Amino acid sequence: MSDNRKLDDLLDRGLREYSQAEPRPGLEDRILANLRTQPEPRPRWRIWIPALAAAAAIIVIVALALRPHEQTAPSATAKGENGPRATSRATVATAMPPREKTAPHVSTKHAPVVAHQRRARTVQVASTGQPSLPRQQTFPAPAPLTEQEKLVMALLRHAPDQARQVAQFQETERARTDSFLRTGELPDAPGPDTRSPQ
């Protein structure tokens, strides 16, 4: 019993000896001095800045890559006069049939069809591109007479015979000019109409 007791005491003493370890004096001061040399840790949210920037760049690149290729039509509100033209372009773009990539040349058999499509496209552009004007009751529209037209009207009223002679002369001169342009020879000029009205 005494040996067991002695053995237990020896074991307890041995464990105390085993665990007896004291640091050198000034451990706390050395630890604090070491901590003062440590760099200031960055805030945690700063760690995410490069990652967020990279993610934003990737998103922008992907968005640009996936964006559909559209023709940018000029804004109708920016320029009012370009509005109908822009509308006609959009109409043409939607009315155009898809281009056949496998047929680099157009055979003569399909040429009339293509020409017809082009004409139809042109007509559609003309009909949709220009605004329709109001239909007029008389055509051409009545306009005030020019000075020369007023002189001709006065001559017809006051000297109808002389007006007729002038008209005949102009007709004859036009015929001579046409003959000269066709044959290169100038016909003789007819003499003045000496007939006097009866």
Next chain:
Amino acid sequence: MSWAGQAVIAQLADGAELVDVEALVRQHARLVYRVAWSVLRDHHDAEDAAQETFVRLWRSRDQLPQIADPRLWLARVAWRVAVDRVRRRREQPLDDLPEPLAPGDPLDEQVAGDQLRVVMEELIAALPKDMQDVINLSAAGDMSAAELGEILGVAEGTVRTRLHRARQLLRERLAARLERKRIT
């Protein structure tokens, strides 16, 4: 944050709470050192491990309010730091090996002084690893079985069982060694 005066104050991000790191150093540096020493068995390595432990505390000081028991947290970190350092050791220097007992000495004289410590180091080194951990950590400081279990990651009952079994083995082997000395 700046080191104003002697106080090492770590202000939290929300500014709602202050943690006195210096107070933690003053209060728990010895425990941290002893935990590290219990694993490393070297004063220089133990102090380096203690320094590293408090550097980790300083770098993660904004999470301190989430730590329920800073003392236990420091002991656990010190334990892990020391274990990592042991793993990095390539080989143990020869001068750190315990010296053999001088034959022929009486029991009380054999185990007197530093030799008893050498005997215990030999006996504990021969224990299974899980028992070594429990013995080393329990010898480092005044910690309960529950705290030892927290640090080692085992249940409190497991700690008690290992402690009891380790003490039993140490007692048997110490008795056997003393018996051999008596015979010789």
